[in-house]
Amino acid sequence: MSDGARGDGSKYVVVVVEPETPGNVGTIARAMKNFGLSDLKLVDPPELEEDGEAYGFAGHAREDVLPNAETVTFDEVVERYHTVGCTAITGEDARRHVRFPFRTPAELRDSLATVEADTALVFGREGCGLNNDELARLDEICSIPASEDYPVLNLGQAATVTLYELRDLFLAGTQLPDVEHERAAEPDVERLYEQFSAFLDRVEHRDHKRERTERLARRLVGRAHPTEKEVSTLTGVYRKATRDLDEADLDRGSSGGSRGDDRDRRANPGGGVEPDSE
Known part of the structure; x- marks a missing residue:
């Protein structure tokens, strides 16, 4: 399985909502290519110039993922996909349901394996991430475990960690030999x-x-x-x-x-x- 396609014909896409830094968009595009995804959606993105930071950070993803990125609205994403919102901050208990319950990326991998629908992995802004109104409209919440003193990851890093943990959903194989065999x-x-x-x-x-x-x-x-x-x-x-x-x-x-x-x-x-x- 590659390019985000699944055996049932559905697919995975990555959505970045209002990214502020072109370099982070390039980093996410590169991570997508690393782990078998190609469909990038951008909500209100900055200008991505071919000789600019985004293309400089994208590596080989500058050849396909980045130039083929589609600009969409948040409403379109919610209407077309099963959605997973990625956030660093979660609710403290079950009394608040905007950011709770949530799954770690590893837990999300097992959950998404049973979902037979086009799925969007949604990442937010560098400064404040996805807001509560946006998260309330999404189907699932994902959060990366990190130090409670400083749990906020850089946008590009957060996307890379998440896609790495989910890679078995997208990739038919990797460059590494099968250790078991x-x-x-x-x-x-x-x-x-x-x-x-x-x-x-x-x-x-x-x-x-x-x-x-x-x-x-x-x-x-x-x-x-x-x-x-x-x-x-x-x-x-x-x-x-x-x-x-x-x-x-x-x-x-x-x-x-x-x-x-x-x-x-x-x-x-x-x-x-x-x-x-x-």
Whole structure:
């Protein structure tokens, strides 16, 4: 899904009411292009000159989103769309309904996924945002959680954060790889566990700790969701370490020593091998 279109044929648009700064309009246009939207509506906008601030801030959105922006009235937006008003200030409790109840952008994403209608995301002025009369005419209210000491975001920033949180509604995919699908196949992960177990055999890990060590390794790798390359590399490291230990034992055996003798000498450094007790 892209360009704000949905599977049911409805679409998303962004509306900015009486923006004061062309640069913020350009920033919003750029955020729209970043997150899969293209339909920008402006209510009483400033002059947007092609060599001015708006186009300078728009990035590649200067090629399509910004020049295709449509000037509309607030009444037209209310009449044509399911509307979501974005505001920093909300009511304190349920006794006031102009700005309450409200949703955060993340909560709004789940709500809008069930709305089968053209939807407008409405942002207000830099200085005072959307006023109460305007908010009273809109269908839903959205507010970004921020510090209670200073909850007011710059207009461009607020739109960018909101569109980012809603991006799954607009975008079919992103430039990032699918992390879940990049996880190594389970048989490869199991081979890693088997090689780790073989390594523990060669270093003679204490039997009473063996089960716990293998369980901890399984939990650690399970949480990490390693890639195929990561699993392959670790498996190779443990395989080589195990092989090196085998070769070291062969070298000791050919020179007349043994691993058992080494352990006994460490246990009895003052003399020969102690006899077994009866």
